[in-house]
Amino acid sequence: MASKEYYSSPTMEVIKNKAQLYSDENCLYAKSQYFIKGSTLLSIAENKTSIYTEFITPDGKFMYGWLNKKDVKIKAAE
Numbered sequence: 001m002a003s004k005e006y007y008s009s010p011t012m013e014v015i016k017n018k019a020q021l022y023s024d025e026n027c028l029y030a031k032s033q034y035f036i037k038g039s040t041l042l043s044i045a046e047n048k049t050s051i052y053t054e055f056i057t058p059d060g061k062f063m064y065g066w067l068n069k070k071d072v073k074i075k076a077a078e
Helices: none
Strands: 011-014 018-022 030-036 040-042 050-056 062-068 072-074
Touching: 030 062, 040 050
Parallel strands: none
Antiparallel strands: 011 040, 011 072, 018 030, 018 062, 050 062
């Protein structure tokens, strides 16, 4: 479900076993965080090869960064 701040942002699903999170839009600088297959995320911004997302874990940790488009699939609007 989209948050109030990003109510019009499309969602995406991780389709690879592990989708690495990067600190830059060129996906050159990997962070220590990643998402697992089946995770549903917001697509807040994108360029030709990557998508920016933000996520809050159940224990309140804020995760943000860029994912390779090849690791995710944009979901149809509900």
